[in-house]
Amino acid sequence: MARVSQEHLDARRRQILDGAARCFARNGFHATSMQDVFTEVGLSAGAVYRYFNGKEALIAAIAQEAFGGIRAAFEDASRMVPPPMPDVLLGGVLRMFLEQRIPGADQRAFPRLIIQVWTETLRDEQLSATLAAGYQGMRAAWSELVEAYRKNGLLRADVPADHVARTLIAVAQGFIAQQALFGDVAVEVLEDGLRGLMSMETQSAS
Template sequence: MPRVTEAHREARRAQIRAAALRAFSAKGYQRASISDVVAESGLSAGAIYGHYDGKQALFAAVAEEVLSRRSTEIDAAGGDGVPPSPIEVLTILTGGMTRDLEDGKVLVQLWAESTVDPVIHDVVQHVVVDLRNVLTAALQAWFGARPDVAPDGPDAAARLLLPVMLGLGQGFLVQRALLDDFDGARYLEAAAAVLPS
């Protein structure tokens, strides 16, 4: 019998994560089931459980993958040696989440679920810690290149701006999910007017 390579296993896990994201986006986290992931993926339930223990583990993997994409995009934006500005970081973050999460309602549902489900709460906390680290590194790099706007140093400036950046990102995603007349471009335009540049 041929040996299954790690590359093949990772390709299968990626297929399962993509199917889970589609199922969660279509039905919401609570209503989506492993059966929905099976239907979306074309794989058997055994194949899903062979890689993930259940829906919560699958959600954690999907969340980490979505965040990993944002981290890669933010890193790439500074690839020319010029760190992206706070508004560029926010635009990358919100643009990527918009691409990955369609209308974003599943994210709002998960944030709400994390207030009553301890397992989801722990997953959300882990993802937020990772997101903070990504944003902090990006802000430190930008403030490091712009000492004129960081009189107390890049670390202090990044720490001060971090909760605002998180709030602006969450505000974008919540309004996009809930408001029929939400204008993402105008939101980012307004954010650019208040963020340091």
């Protein structure tokens, strides 16, 4: 029997993840059965279970991919000299995020899927641990970026780096939530809003 190539295995895994993501984004995690996934991807139960043992494993893999990509973008930015400003960085990362279209689904599908991942962490300890690890990784990457801002004289030093990191992550999370719920928030709106906030100056007391 001929050996199956790694390329074939990777393509099959991708096919299953994309099909599951379409199902979850369309009908929700709990309303989607594994049979729905089998039908969506056109594979037998045995073929799917070879890669994933259930819905929890599928959504955990989707979460790891999504947050891994965002974290890598932040880490790359922290190594740039000078580092990109928050409006440029968040705008770029969120554009990359929105470009992660689920094949066969509309633009709002991926943000809706991420909201479902967040919701599932409230009841699934394993998924919660996966998300927590991704969040901690993003906080660390942003903290490194804050330190890069300081080294380049772009940011004052009296606010803890982690506080700035968590605030900027919250901005990104809020944008994703707005995209999922309303679908009318262009990345340019976020960039303009951040530039406006960044232009504010503290008035000295007279």
